[in-house]
Structures are given as C-alpha cells and as structure tokens.
Amino acid sequence: xxxxxxxxxxxxxxxxxxxxxxxxxxxxxxxxxxxxxxxxxxxxxxxxxxxxxxxxxxxxxxxxxxxxxxxxxxxxxxxxxxxxxxxxxxxxxxxxxxxxxxxxxxxxxxxxxxxxxxxxxxxxxxxxxxxxxxxxxxxxxxxxxxxxxxxxx
Numbered sequence: 001x002x003x004x005x006x007x008x009x010x011x012x013x014x015x016x017x018x019x020x021x022x023x024x025x026x027x028x029x030x031x032x033x034x035x036x037x038x039x040x041x042x043x044x045x046x047x048x049x050x051x052x053x054x055x056x057x058x059x060x061x062x063x064x065x066x067x068x069x070x071x072x073x074x075x076x077x078x079x080x081x082x083x084x085x086x087x088x089x090x091x092x093x094x095x096x097x098x099x100x101x102x103x104x105x106x107x108x109x110x111x112x113x114x115x116x117x118x119x120x121x122x123x124x125x126x127x128x129x130x131x132x133x134x135x136x137x138x139x140x141x142x143x144x145x146x147x148x149x150x151x152x153x
Contacts (some may be wrong), residue, residue, distance in 0.1 A: 001008075001020055001021060001105050002020065002021075002023065003018050003072055004005070004018070004019050004021075004036075004037075004038055004039065004040050004043055005017065005018045005019075005034075005036055005038050005043070006036045006043040006044075006047060006123060007033035007034070007036060008029070008046075008047050008050055009088050010050060010054055011054055011144070011148075012029070012137070012141045012145070013029050013030075013137075013141070014031070014032065014033055014142050015027055015028070015029060015030070015050070015118075016028045016029075016030045016033070017046050017047070018042065019042050019043050019046070019122070020042075020066070021040050022042065022064055022066075023042070023065060024042060024043075024046055024064065024065050024066070024067035024116060024119070025062045025066055025115065025116075025150070026115040026116060027115070027116050027117055027119065028115075029136075029137040029138075029140065029141065034149075038139055042063065042064065045063065046063055049061050049062070050118070051152060053118065054148070055149065056152030058149070059085035059086075059152075060085065061119045063119065064071070064119070065116055065119065066117065067115070068075045068115075069110070069113055069118070071146060072098075072103075072106065072110060073110040075098045075132065076094060076106075076107050076110035076116060077110065077120050078109065079094050079097045079098050079122060080094070080111070080120050080121055080124065080125065081121070082097070082123055083121055083124045085121075085149050085152075085153065086149040086150050086152070086153030087124060087144060088124050088125070088126045088128070089125060090103045090125070090127060090128045091105075091107045091108050091111070091125055091126075091127065091128070091133075092104050092128050094107045094125055095107045104114065107125075108134065109131070109136070111125055112134060112136065115134075117136065117137060118145065120131060122135070122143070122151075123135060123145040123146060124146070132146075
C-alpha cells in the first residue's frame with residue numbers, strides 16, 4: 001500500500017498527515033517537516049478541513065479514514081466521533097457509552113492508540129475529576145484544542 005504525506009502548520013505545531021490515495025491513515029505532531037513529494041487530493045482536503053477547524057468554521061470532519069485497531073478500540077474511537085464539538089466527557093462516560101462501565105483504563109489505552117487525533121477527537125476526553133489527562137501531543141495541546149472549541153462553540 002503506497003502512502004503519501006503532507007505537513008500542515010497548525011496553531012499547535014506542525015502536523016504530519018499520512019494517507020493512501022483514498023484514506024487518511026494518521027495525524028502526528030512533529031518537530032519539523034520533511035519534503036512531501038506527491039500530494040493526493042485527500043491530503044489537500046485534509047489540510048483545507050484543518051484550516052476550517054482552526055478558523056472555527058468547521059465543527060466536524062468529512063474525510064475517509066482508515067483506522068486499524070482492535071474491535072474494542074474501534075468502538076471507543078466511534079464513540080469519540082459522537083462527542084459534540086466544544087464538549088468534554090470523562091473516560092468513564094465513554095466507557096458507559098460503549099456499554100462497558102468498568103473499562104475506564106481500557107478506554108484510556110484506546111485513546112492513546114488513536115492515530116488520527118483532532119479528527120477523531122480524543123482531546124475531548126478528560127478525567128472524572130475534570131483534570132486533563134494524557135494526550136500524545138502533550139497536555140498543553142489538549143488544553144488549547146478544548147479552549148479553541150469552546151471559543152467557537
């Protein structure tokens with residue numbers, strides 16, 4: 001499977017987006033960009049939609065995603081996609097949504113394995129005590145994304 005990449009300069013740092021011709025595969029925060037050779041339409045569209053998101057104009061994304069994970073992880077990621085823009089829920093609430101109230105730690109682990117942050121909004125999940133817990137891109141990015149969404153809600 002041939003993959004392509006592009007680098008997007010967001011307000012929270014450089015984002016590397018990897019795709020096939022049809023699907024977005026991952027979004028990763030990186031320190032520096034490398035040269036992007038071929039840029040298929042899906043990557044251009046991903047950048048356009050991220051632009052709209054960061055400008056407060058887009059609340060949901062409309063991109064073909066290819067997520068790889070366990071059945072449980074996919075259930076968690078689907079639940080994350082249903083969290084409304086600008087809202088936050090606890091890991092326990094996500095566990096309840098997927099029908100397994102005791103799977104709080106497993107929900108956290110699934111969040112950690114999310115390869116398409118922002119689009120699959122794992123930043124909207126917080127601790128039961130209201131504290132920001134864990135984010136692969138750093139807690140400061142999670143805090144920024146939550147504040148950004150609340151501003152445009």
